[in-house]
Amino acid sequence: MPAHKNIWIACCLNLAFALLEAVCGLVFHSSLILADAVHDLGDALAIGLSAVVETHARKKADTRYTLGYKRYSLLGALLVSGILIVGSILVSIENIPKLFAPEKVDHQGMFFLAIAAIIVNLVAKGIVEKGHTQHEKILSLHFLEDILGWCLVLVLAIVFRFTDWYILDPLFSLLIAGFILYKALGQFWENLAICLEASPKEVDREKIVTELCQIAAVEAVLQLQIWTLDGREHCAMLHLQVEEQEQMPESKKLARSILHRYGIYQMSIECDSSMEEHQAHTQW
Secondary structure (H helix, E strand, O other): OOHHHHHHHHHHHHHHHHHHHHHHHHHHOOHHHHHHHHHHHHHHHHHHHHHHHHHHHOOOOOOOOOOOOOHHHHHHHHHHHHHHHHHHHHHHHHHOHHHOOOOOOOHHHHHHHHHHHHHHHHHHHHHHHOOOOHHHHHHHHHHHHHHHHHHHHHHHHHHHHHOOOOOHHHHHHHHHHHHHHHHHHHHHHHHHHHHOOOOOOOOOHHHHHHHHHOOOOEEEEEEEEEEEOOOOOEEEEEEEEEOOHHHHHHHHHHHHHHHHHOOEEEEEEEEEEHHHHHHHHHHO
């Protein structure tokens, strides 16, 4: 299923369940569920907005965006990462005071709502995990957050059935928020690095240079710039110095084959002949 359809489905599931959470939070007198409803509502809005961006990312290259619109997917990933970061901070701020004044909640209602929530989020996570874009990866992290959170709600509902340890409610909320904040910051920085045209982490530039220098006619690698459009599609600009002009076509062919082995398929290769430079200096 295309990425944009996966994201729209995830958005609708999130929005519907956020509304259900709001109602249940009021009925069960649970501030944790109400806080999560606000969080999920914000996420649903962010996912909906970024789904529009993901649809835009599928457009083909044109005269304005000659490399295509793939980085719009990164924009969506950054947006959702930002929502997760802000949401985690707000949840932390909301629950810190409750450590000192925990509230009693309806444990039975929490139990059945948690089971329903886990099922919904597992379905949504399964949908987006089938994709491969950076955007779908960060959405998968979002649903992992919700699954972990609702698993804890389920456990807490059982604990509250037999004890009055209501302080565990805000305590575990803070632990989940801290974990997701840590993961979301990592994803945010990874996507930001792509936008700043950092070399892909999985591509060993020095190893590529070594292999290029092993081409018989190549005397030096004058330039090698590697970047990625969206975390999956890599590009390169390569400038080689070869011995003679007649060796350029074969050198380019071999260089292209090396770059292909590293997942680089969009490239620009330029060759200079040291023999031509020598002749030019001799004539001068």
